[in-house]
Amino acid sequence: MSSDRRGPGEVLVVSRREVDSLLSPARCLERCLETFRWVGEGQVEQTNPVNLYIHDRLGPEPPFGHGVVQAFPALIRPLDRAAVKWLSSFRMNPKRDLPAISALDLVTDTDTGMPLALVDGTSVTNARTGGHSTVGAKYLARPESSRLAIIGCGHEGRTHALTLNEAFPLEEVVAFDIYEEQANRFADEIGASTGVPVVVAPDVETAVADADIICVVTTAPRPVLMEKWVPAGAHVCAATGFRDVDPGCATAFDKWVVGWYGRDLAWVEGEEVGRIGGLRPGALSRADIFGDIATEIMPGHKPGREDDRERTIMTHMGMPALDAAVASLVYDLALEAGAGTWIEVF
Known part of the structure; x- marks a missing residue:
């Protein structure tokens, strides 16, 4: 070039x-x-x-x-x-x-x-994280998804909302942050940028109750999204793996997908376990993963979403x-x- x-x-x-x-x-x-x-x-x-x-x-x-x-x-x-x-x-x-x-x-x-x-x-990093989450959502979320939940209203919450709005017919964004003032600023900014109504929820469970797509983009050291709160048909974008998302989602959902095996297996069962991604050694393995986006789902070797009631989750730590x-x-x-x-x- x-x-x-x-x-x-x-x-x-x-x-x-x-x-x-x-x-x-x-x-x-x-x-x-x-x-x-x-x-x-x-x-x-x-x-x-x-x-x-x-x-x-x-x-x-x-x-x-x-x-x-x-x-x-x-x-x-x-x-x-x-x-x-x-x-x-x-x-x-x-x-x-x-x-x-x-x-x-x-x-x-x-x-x-x-x-x-x-x-x-x-x-x-902020932009491509919203980008790679949206790539995963294009294959794993319902195409008509219109209700987005953003958990964590910082820079990556913003890029997720803006990029997902490019790919889905969003009609409402529901936001939650532990700092209400930050959530309110996020609502004002994203609403003005996209024209999509943004409401602030009082807690995570309320925010995700009717969501089609859920993005968890926090700095929390432990899970803030519980598996039992995720409704049928929803897709979860877990930007930091299972550090702030219930690891039970990996096995309870219909599909757990990673971005690229070459990056993500390191924190699932490799040298980064216990250091990055929130998993304890032995908690999960490659056998629990349905597939990856780069080498299996995007090329068509494995399916993405197969029905409207599937619960899906994508984790990807971001490949270089x-x-x-x-x-x-x-x-x-x-x-x-x-x-x-x-x-x-x-």
Whole structure:
């Protein structure tokens, strides 16, 4: 892919504000769909994140939460681009007026190996998380789904609502957050952005009672959505696995689907069990999973939703390819718009 860039040592820096302005929910969803397809076709090289645990997550939680720094590398052959996301996660950072998650995406030209861009990775992560959840919902939720429940009204709650609105005929959004003021702000913003009425529920059980699609996007350290509250026919988007969703959903529902086995088995039965995803060792295994989106359901090897009363759930921790592909898109959009700031690195 050609790039209208400057000298070989110059890199385009794209800020969070610019990412939010450039990257529409529709463009992000389109790129996420492409990425899942490319993964299924074998056109992507990626590894599980390299996890550097600052604190032992199997031990007592320190005052400001367990810390982890992660590297997410991927090569996207159809784009002639590679990228790595450098992410840090400290759950309790807001108590010291710092973000819980921060990230940077470095995008590289695979024709030359030269760096192209340094993109705010937090906004890309927020957007592609809403994007990959929507990809899963397109295959697992009822096509006519009109009532959306958002549990957790932060940045990812926002991206989930906006992106799902691109794919489904939403008529109502019901929101819940433990901070009522945040839920009210979310309702005002999403209502104004989409034209879809948004109401604030008093608790999680009420919020999901009649939902077609339920998104759980919280920082809670334990489940806030219980299996028994999920109505027949509903689909659950579990953005952080079973950390804040009842693990009983995996076996009680008709289908538990993951995004891509290569990423998700690590926290289900691999090296990340007990550290990421909220599962105890041995609680669940690959045998409990119906299929994955990238290599089985999207290519048609396994079905998605099969009837209107199925309860389905998708968990996906986010594969590096999504960050790489969306960050690459942001770079292209910034070039088109004349956005970003060029810096000379070498």
